[in-house]
Amino acid sequence: MLSELNPGLILILGAVLVPLLRGPVRKIYMLLLPVFGVMHLLNTPHGTYGDYEMMGMVLETYRLDQLSFVFGLIFHIAAFLGILYALHLKDTASDTMQHVAALIYAGAGVGAVFAGDLMTLFIFWELTAIASVFLIWARGTDIAYKTGIRYLIVQVGSGVLLLAGLVMHKAETGSIAFDHFGVTTMADFTAGTFLIFFAFGIKCAFPFLHNWLQDAYPQATPTGTVILSAFTTKLAVYSLARGYAGLDILIPIGATMTAFPVFFAVIENDLRRVLAYSLNNQLGFMVVGVGVGSALALNGTAAHAFSHILYKALLFMGMGAVLHRVGTTKATELGGLYKSMPWTTVFTIIGAMSISAFPFFSGFISKSLILAALAQEHMWLAWTVLLFASAGVLEHSGIKIPYFSFFAHDSGKRPKEAPWNMLAAMGIAAALCIGIGVWPEYLYAILPHAMDYEPYTPGHIITQMQLLMFAVLAFVVLVRTGLYPPEIPSVNLDTDWLYRRLAPSMLKEMGKAVTHLSGGIWGLIREWVDNIRALAARHHGPSGTMGRSIAVGNMVLWVMIGLAVILLLYL
């Protein structure tokens, strides 16, 4: 019975006990939860477990195979590192809430990865949304509260789209199994599979659906952002790899994701927001891998998700330590911190070199799988965009993050080194980044498909070092000639402007106009209402299209869209 338990439930149910425990007992208990999860995972042979029948649907609550194993394993490692990083938090109500939220959130992420059907996926999907918002609210500021609400609407909205898609997909095929949907071109989409794809796309931060990420992640607590960075978006990548591998449109979508955040990251002053743009850019590489869909490309996506979670968490840990000690991550207020935070500096640089894909660091051995897959398929345009984005990664994550926080102009600030638990978490993450880079065969061995790939050829090392070192040279030239744009305290507009500025001001204008309208308008409205009523009778009557049972999905969808729009505008 216990062996049939989805490992995510160990973290979720385990979180319930946390408020009852105090001091060191609580700390050890929390660290042990992901360890138990991994042990459970390693002791289960691949297969499906925990089958239940509910309302005529077969739920597969625990499916363990090659693909879910890779993501499940790294999610556990991320949970462990996230807990260790947050271990200095006290037993106060607010800090306890953060611990509980982090554990439930991580557990929901793990649970979703092991979901064998769409209903189980949906339940965990929504749980990730609800649990994670507390990591933002725990910051305790008014801005964090409002940002959290916006984040929650988008995340829950994604879940409701998933539910609507699930209902339609069930009506179309009679199945709720979470397997490949058989969609490889746009023409293959059905209403159900498109809605599910859209739901995944929101969580994966597709272009124009991306801005919740840059809006929310920098507002979370120093420890919360580390946890947030690991799960939601990589769950979406996993879901795309599971359901839509080989879908051609994912290649241009992913390529766009790698390229456009690069420009925003250059001019962003808040270094945690720079990392959020950088996260978006890294997701692009994984999405391209899913779109290509070959064995090499899918291995690339899984491997890149694995190493990305580690170095991205490491970078967010470095900036979290700075935020914890200095109280800000604005580049304009930092500089010269290496003098008093040497360990944080070294670990952040290791994260920066990993994400930049220097040889013998983790990014090198995972990103190259995706680029090699593109080259193999002779997709020159996508390959060129990804190569361009690789140089961009070096700019914002490789150089900008460590340079402006720890070097650049001495800010005169001499904060204490990060607490021991933060250093320990950063140290382990850094060791894993290097370990994976030096001994890639262990990661390659657990990838979903068998492959014959050698990352350390002379050609690969030389070309990659050329790309990176000439880009470093460009940085030197730009700084020495004064062409490098200075950091400026500012906000940069992104798509959130549409619902934070444009729509509210339009509504205000509309409201004014409405109050000026005469009472005669009521006649018009009466007419509309009568028309709508007639229309409703036609469509929702016993023979109407909306009268069919599938309407649940439609109704949920439209109610959700309506509510989300109202809420977004209101906030």
Next chain:
Amino acid sequence: MSDNHNHTQDDQELGWFERVENHRLLILLTVLICVGFGAADFFYHKHPHFSAEEIPAFYGLFGFAAFFFVVLAGAQLRKLIMRPEDYYDDQEEAQDAE
């Protein structure tokens, strides 16, 4: 939050990374590494997938150009989308006041 202590004599001294002669050293090192890896292009057997890869030091030139473009394009983007830090606060406060 901040744990700054008073500046002592040590703090006023320039760190290794702030000395001009060390800047020169780092730049020289970067140039030497670039020259080294650029030259290395001639000493191994290439298996190009795309014809552009046959250009000597293609990756290096591409990396240099891409980095330059990203930074300069970003500076232009600022003209379009940069706003004061309190840009959204103004409006949200106004909304709260209503």
